[in-house]
Amino acid sequence: MHIFIKKKYINEILEKTDILEVIQSKIEIKKTGKNYSAVCPFHQESKPSFTVYHHKQYFYCFGCKIHGNVIDFLMQYEKISFVESIQTLAKITGIKITQYKKKTTNQKEYINQINQYHVLKKISYIYHKNIQFNHSYLAKIYLKKRNINSKMINEFQIGYCHHKFCILNNILSNKKKYIPILEKEGLLKIKNNIPYDTLQYRIIFPIKNQFGKVIGFGGRSIYQYEPKYINSPTTTIFNKSHNVYGIDKIDKIKKPPYILIVEGYFDVISLTQYKIYNVVALLGTIITKYQISMLFKFTDQLIYCYDGDKAGKIAIWKTFKNILPYVNHQKSVKFIFLSPGEDPDSTIHSKGKNYFLKKIQYAKNILDCFIKIIFKKMHLYSISDKAKILHITIPLINKINDPYIKISLKQKLGNIIGITDEIRLNQIFYTKKKKNYTHNYKLNNIRILMSLIIQYPVLHLCIPYHMNELKKINIKGIKFFIEIFNICKKYNCNHTGQIIEIYRKKKNINIIKQLSCLKNMINKKNIKITFIQIIKKIYHTTLIKKYNKLIIKDRLKKINKTEKNILWLINKTIAKNK
Template identity: 30%
Template structure:
């Protein structure tokens, strides 16, 4: 999407966005000179090293190396993809996203549907407090051990009995009823329209940004189904959403592990007892989209299933879905509950720490894979082991290169009777999900000029147009320097954040961001920045001049050398000899 949104829109969006206000709405910032500081949200620290610059509209952590624009902050802190971060900033700035593609096709805005869902959620919450028959819902929640606070955190509500509560409140016109149908709040049968959710405890389903996209309802009386979800709608796709993910991300900025459980009440009951990093799929098996969401949210996921046959079959399906994504960047484990237990009853009996200890002992992906195959085959015979190894190979072939594939290949080698050295030893990988600080490396002359320019775009105006030999430099990165200066000639007023965002789709975007906060920049006084940059360009000019002269000179015959060129060579040789003589 970055390449399809006009760069001018991103420029305007970042100009209208105050990064201090944005980050200050999520972190406690304090003034520190002309900048602001806070404890970094991306790594644990006691002394604030996270700095926000209002001048550059850029943030940087001197502890872990995290850095970026307002877009980058939303992507990392709110766990959003680039398009979602841009959309969120545009919404806050009151800007309409431009059409993407060369032949824009107008699609209806879903904003009215999101607004309608929020209004419905508010109505359901109010009924839980005020409706005469809501006491049955309240009693049920109390029996499950839920407090009023946790019910409020998850926005629980109550849908009264009857067929027209929502219809009467939000569907007075034909247009309004059309939107209610589109959202799945009402249904239609034989020309009659009626509320989908009736006499049910209501669980709002929020996407990762916090917008209500659907509802789940638990029936209080007799009848079926006991649990009912919204149907697929323009804003809700059950194969993508995870119940409780927004609440988990809101409570804990740095989630170490996410536990996938079966239903709403499991998620809420675990949160009630302090286990705030549980999510649930919505009446469907785990999908690749679910795993992509989980991959962006935590370095470890633990599938939690009942220990019966149905639970193990569901776990096996989840494993098969996970295999193509199991590169080892994220730990994947499987927890099977004791007979007769569910997450709710187990955490009541063991407490938070006891439940967390049980989660930590979950089986690894490779252990579960081979244990499951062993249950289906004959491990006692050589032929049986070879058959299991053959089945394992079919599954391992679906896995990308990485630690899980290496571990699985090692287990398979043992089954086949191969020596332990038949597969490469798996490498240890970091479990950290936050930005990792790397040691600063010395920068080349070109890289220094680029770093100075990225951090201080106004320096572009100091470049002389009379001597632009540096544009012909073949040094690595010279082409980027040329593009930067050409870009700044067209947009001399652009700031650091907007300038860097124009390079987001470039293969070296991460490197450009890193050198824009390189430690050498901090050693240059503000009044010396211009001289430092002009000096780099001047040295690059001289370096290019020498290389071009040498190349042209070496391409000619000795007999074609002029007297001036011969004299110059003699001078260079004498100077080199003098330098050697001065050496000890």
């Protein structure tokens, strides 16, 4: 079931929370003029593009475009839900909140709203318990062959799914009720109206998030069934490109010197068994930007250890393409190369901990590997190969954000292929940057009004006598401006973060967020005067248009008594405003 928190609690939390204090507790931030800036925690960059507008209680990154209020920041930074973010802020502010669970009579909707974490935790427990029974002796034999001891089986809650063992018969009392959710989680299928476990005859690895909650499962066949490994499908809480196996074991208190990235479940478990910690496994062959960003929050150094087979070498090259934009003077990436036929699991068992620690110690920097791999299979005396090298390397090097690393790689590449002239090198590497039209808005009066009321909600206290008349004006955007104005008045808003929260689930939220950081070039001292003047100007311009229409109609002798009175009143108002 969904958990709901009343708006009054959210508004109270936002009033008592200082976004600057929350962000300062997570990242290093410096004052720049009237605002605050930092290196963005959501993407890798060399120059700060992350800005905190203190008076607005709002943040915006001009690099990756992530923006929002303090709730959005916590959700993005901690990778937590909206409710968890509110709960965290409630603890900080000392506000006691009441949560409500919304019930529904619709059975299908009810099933879809079941707490997935709770269900998966129960299933994980049953899989793990099942491996202790006699009918799971084949799984025990397999794990013994892989040199996995009982301590690790319990540590990682490794389980087994036997053909006689069915989730429905062990965990759930009402079978039909839970079939849809278990199908969605990929844990069972139905054949000839008979449900069966999709992970039959497989060693089970519970996949957890960074908070230790089970979000999915991996299964390894102990027979010759294909595929050898399968993972849970994408669900509302699990996406294999966003998560890594073993993230729950990372030291969250003390920042680890590195995180070791391997390919498989057994690699993580075996290395941990030999007391090599802070190891994670990708749930696919290639690391994604989501995984990179997540791992760099815990450490400044990632070390890849791929299998020494052909697939491992292909994966290394593809990794270069994804990881290079994140490399800078603070964040580094290294590689460990194993011999053909080896993987971390077999290496640690055959050659021991000390051998593997030396491998980690002498891991090679990604930039050195990059150059070495590119030139390994190409002949520098061949003009076509030189052209091919430039064609491959230029797009990759241009992805690097750190200017010093980029310059060094350019020079190194130039020396190797025989282009030492700096001007020629710059011409070769020059790429025309795309213009960013994100904030290229036409600054008309309505847009300025909306940006002002969003950025300075206290303007709702300045109510010109024309405000009610604005409702009658047929100008694009005026109704939305009045709506924002009335919301600020209703909820007594005093900063931008509150407005963003009110519009969070409304269709106009993107417009609100874009206008919240629009530069309207108005001096802060003149905000109130400008706001009132624009409203008066819009009203006055509309009156003149209406006046001119009635004058033309009067000349054609088609005006009635009511219109004559309106013309007289408009003329009087225009004269008064002058």
